[in-house]
Amino acid sequence: MKLRILLVTVWGLFWAAPVCAGLNPEASAFLQELGLDATSPEVVAVADDNIDGKTLAKIAAKRDEMGVKRFIATRTFAHAFLKDPKTPFPPADVYDIYYLSKEETGFIGQAIGAELVQAIRAAQQGKTTP
Numbered sequence: 001m002k003l004r005i006l007l008v009t010v011w012g013l014f015w016a017a018p019v020c021a022g023l024n025p026e027a028s029a030f031l032q033e034l035g036l037d038a039t040s041p042e043v044v045a046v047a048d049d050n051i052d053g054k055t056l057a058k059i060a061a062k063r064d065e066m067g068v069k070r071f072i073a074t075r076t077f078a079h080a081f082l083k084d085p086k087t088p089f090p091p092a093d094v095y096d097i098y099y100l101s102k103e104e105t106g107f108i109g110q111a112i113g114a115e116l117v118q119a120i121r122a123a124q125q126g127k128t129t130p
Helices: 002-016 025-034 041-046 056-061 065-083 103-125
Strands: none
Touching: 025 056, 041 065, 056 065, 065 103
8 A cells, every 4th residue: 555655656746747858857947937848849859959068957057047048949940940941040139059069050051151142143133032
């Protein structure tokens, strides 16, 4: 009977405080303080990202509100952009190149550069780009 009570208690605690796999309980709690859901698809998708030692858990441990928001926005953008280069950039106040890998910076830079060249050529020919 005691074992059953213990198992029910542990099971209840497990479901009472959902924590994203890549985040510790303290980081999840800090995200909750910011009004962010640690189990949301956006957070889950970037929770295990590690950019030169920078992780969401480490930023949250420092209680860096803007860092957390910038990390999530930038990493969400990077994931989406690598799948579809037409993905629009997030707002400048939350996008931070600091949270991109060197490879991502190069890929995004090339894509933007190619788009810029196309726009310049179109402008030189008197055309507009869509």
